[in-house]
Amino acid sequence: MGALLGYPFAPGCGRGDYDWIVGFQSSTPLARSCLPDVSMLLYYYNMSRPKSQGGSVSRGLTISQKILARGSDRDRVEPGEVVEARIDLGVILDKVGPHVVNAFRGLGARKIWDSSRILINHDMIPASTVRMAENQRMLNAFGEEQDIDCGMFGEGIYHDVVVDKGYVRPGYVIIVTDSHAVTLGGYGAFATGVGISDMAMAMAKGSLWFKVPATLRYEISGTLPGRVAAKDLMLQLLGQGTAAKATYRAVEYGGPSVESMSVDSRLVLANLSVEQGAKVGIVEPNEATMAFLSERLAGERPESVTSDPNAEFAELIRMDASRVEPLIAKPHSPDNVVAVSEVAGTRVDQVFLGTCNGGRGEDLRAAARILEGRRVARGTRLIVIPTSARVARETEADGTMQVLREAGAICCNANCGPCFGQHQGTLAPGEVCLSTGNRNFQGRMGSNQAFVYLGSPYTAAATALNGEITDPREV
Amino acid sequence: MTAIRRDRSSRDWTFSGRVWKYGDNVNTDVIYPGVYLEITEISEMAKYAMVGEGERLVRGARSGDILVAGHNFGCGSSREHAPLALREAGIAVVVAGSFARIFYRNSLNVGLPLFVCPGAHDAVREGDSVIVDLEQGTLTDAAGRVIKGQAVNEYELALLAQGGAVASFRSGLAPESSG
Numbered sequence: 001m002g003a004l005l006g007y008p009f010a011p012g013c014g015r016g017d018y019d020w021i022v023g024f025q026s027s028t029p030l031a032r033s034c035l036p037d038v039s040m041l042l043y044y045y046n047m048s049r050p051k052s053q054g055g056s057v058s059r060g061l062t063i064s065q066k067i068l069a070r071g072s073d074r075d076r077v078e079p080g081e082v083v084e085a086r087i088d089l090g091v092i093l094d095k096v097g098p099h100v101v102n103a104f105r106g107l108g109a110r111k112i113w114d115s116s117r118i119l120i121n122h123d124m125i126p127a128s129t130v131r132m133a134e135n136q137r138m139l140n141a142f143g144e145e146q147d148i149d150c151g152m153f154g155e156g157i158y159h160d161v162v163v164d165k166g167y168v169r170p171g172y173v174i175i176v177t178d179s180h181a182v183t184l185g186g187y188g189a190f191a192t193g194v195g196i197s198d199m200a201m202a203m204a205k206g207s208l209w210f211k212v213p214a215t216l217r218y219e220i221s222g223t224l225p226g227r228v229a230a231k232d233l234m235l236q237l238l239g240q241g242t243a244a245k246a247t248y249r250a251v252e253y254g255g256p257s258v259e260s261m262s263v264d265s266r267l268v269l270a271n272l273s274v275e276q277g278a279k280v281g282i283v284e285p286n287e288a289t290m291a292f293l294s295e296r297l298a299g300e301r302p303e304s305v306t307s308d309p310n311a312e313f314a315e316l317i318r319m320d321a322s323r324v325e326p327l328i329a330k331p332h333s334p335d336n337v338v339a340v341s342e343v344a345g346t347r348v349d350q351v352f353l354g355t356c357n358g359g360r361g362e363d364l365r366a367a368a369r370i371l372e373g374r375r376v377a378r379g380t381r382l383i384v385i386p387t388s389a390r391v392a393r394e395t396e397a398d399g400t401m402q403v404l405r406e407a408g409a410i411c412c413n414a415n416c417g418p419c420f421g422q423h424q425g426t427l428a429p430g431e432v433c434l435s436t437g438n439r440n441f442q443g444r445m446g447s448n449q450a451f452v453y454l455g456s457p458y459t460a461a462a463t464a465l466n467g468e469i470t471d472p473r474e475v
Numbered sequence: 476m477t478a479i480r481r482d483r484s485s486r487d488w489t490f491s492g493r494v495w496k497y498g499d500n501v502n503t504d505v506i507y508p509g510v511y512l513e514i515t516e517i518s519e520m521a522k523y524a525m526v527g528e529g530e531r532l533v534r535g536a537r538s539g540d541i542l543v544a545g546h547n548f549g550c551g552s553s554r555e556h557a558p559l560a561l562r563e564a565g566i567a568v569v570v571a572g573s574f575a576r577i578f579y580r581n582s583l584n585v586g587l588p589l590f591v592c593p594g595a596h597d598a599v600r601e602g603d604s605v606i607v608d609l610e611q612g613t614l615t616d617a618a619g620r621v622i623k624g625q626a627v628n629e630y631e632l633a634l635l636a637q638g639g640a641v642a643s644f645r646s647g648l649a650p651e652s653s654g
């Protein structure tokens with residue numbers, strides 16, 4: 001047993017979430033040397049499990065069960081079990097990346113187990129502080145040393161970049177040092193946020209333990225009314241207090257409404273799953289998703305994944321999309337949801353159209369339809385940040401960006417922007433912002449005396465137009 | 476290749492100790508305040524366990540004590556100091572109605588046993604002597620009543636037996652270096 005060493009991290013990075021880890025100094029070549037032990041452990045574990053499970057043979061599996069069974073080379077896994085699953089993709093971000101690198105070295109690890117399955121992405125680019133610049137430089141050096149894809153300079157926030165680069169498939173087990181990893185569930189992946197030790201171990205051995213979650217399934221039918229977006233649908237779920245129900249669980253989205261949804265809308269559903277406390281938020285891939293992914297996989301059509309018709313869900317909640325209205329999450333919690341009409345007239349200093357929740361092509365086009373030929377209210381800043389350079393190119397090509405610029409928007413390069421208060425567009429004390437993002441915790445976007453409201457891209461555009469929170473159906 | 480010994484059976488997974496009682500939603504800033512994040516010595520970290528709500532635990536805790544809390548224990552940031560500090564302060568096992576997901580992972584990674592037992596909080600008082608059996612998934616209170624919780628599965632026990640996932644990982648490296 002080795003000595004426990006403390007590792008001070010790279011000069012004061014992060015938000016205090018990850019500032020220390022126990023490490024072990026060893027000159028050991030790493031490779032896959034720990035895998036035999038893990039498989040041994042699993043062997044004993046499986047041997048000790050009850051063999052008969054009373055009629056369980058015919059029970060179907062949920063998407064999460066299927067993915068974790070595949071990842072751990074099992075026929076089936078049951079909720080509550082712990083399995084060691086292979087990692088298909090791991091993403092390290094500039095926000096906490098240096099801690100991960102130190103933890104990785106602290107484990108005695110030298111080489112990433114498979115350099116094609118670990119990526120580094122800079123979400124906060126270009127750097128706005130010396131600390132961030134140092135972090136990014138350190139990560140680039142590590143990326144070069146490990147021969148991993150780190151050449152993503154300014155291509156956007158990771159959720160979109162990794163997909164565009166062809167790293168994502170339905171059925172993948174994906175981990176990211178970020179809670180909004182769940183967004184990749186929008187492509188049918190089991191994607192979840194992890195801490196630094198978890199990422200470091202996964203980088204070294206290529207697998208990680210997971211407790212198989214029970215699944216809460218939303219069965220959604222009906223069509224969203226005009227100027228009502230997937231964001232409103234999710235705000236309704238958050239506001240209904242289903243939040244607690246999703247804690248620990250996998251959330252699955254299916255039904256006719258989801259089946260006909262665009263790829264961009266599906267990502268909105270998956271993204272907000274974590275605000276319900278879910279471990280993963282998986283949307284059953286539809287034809288649009290498969291075609292989208294196939295384009296990014298050189299025409300190859302990946303295998304899809306769906307829940308069996310007789311799968312066992314911990315809970316099934318049905319909802320009717322046609323009854324959803326424009327909604328707002330008031331400060332300081334995403335589940336503090338009211339109808340837009342209840343807060344209509346609230347003056348705003350800033351409107352932010354962007355983030356992994358609300359900065360894709362569909363979102364920007366929705367806003368542009370409302371702002372076309374009009375001007376943002378005097379005294380209100382409209383900040384527009386696309387999720388990726390690809391989204392920027394597409395919305396430039398179809399004229400969307402032009403419309404937004406002419407309306408008076410400040411358009412920035414693809415990054416996280418003001419979303420967590422450490423980059424551009426931070427708020428002053430007393431300022432009010434309406435954001436298409438996913439979190440409005442106190443202090444999240446700058447001053448902890450600022451007020452953040454969350455709404456759809458339609459609501460954001462209507463609000464920018466009037467300088468006060470406005471129902472998008474009334475402009 | 477050296478196989479991991481499955482010493483789950485050779486180890487006793489019952490803990491008897493005195494109760495330190497806390498409420499619902501105890502967050503990581505209470506368990507280990509952010510101002511101490513720069514400390515790198517584990518023994519030093521033990522001095523700040525739970526100081527976010529005062530010093531009663533660090534002043535009085537003895538090795539083998541048991542922390543009993545309500546729901547959502549460990550919510551907040553993902554700092555791994557939180558389970559480490561509790562472990563080093565002498566807490567043998569944390570019992571709660573539920574745990575925040577990342578705290579749960581971190582605890583198993585650093586080798587701090589957790590026991591999910593929603594009925595425990597109402598059944599015990601601070602200072603009570605209780606017995607927790609991780610394999611059976613039970614807490615026996617001061618009056619001898621048995622409260623059922625979720626038994627810890629074999630996989631987790633095997634990891635805990637090795638000091639957690641991180642230690643297990645490291646011991647997995649050892650054979651290679653000698654061979």
Ligand code: SF4
Nearest residue numbers: 180355356416419420
């Ligand atoms: S856009 Fe916001 S929520 Fe999304 S990854 Fe960036 S900081 Fe996190």
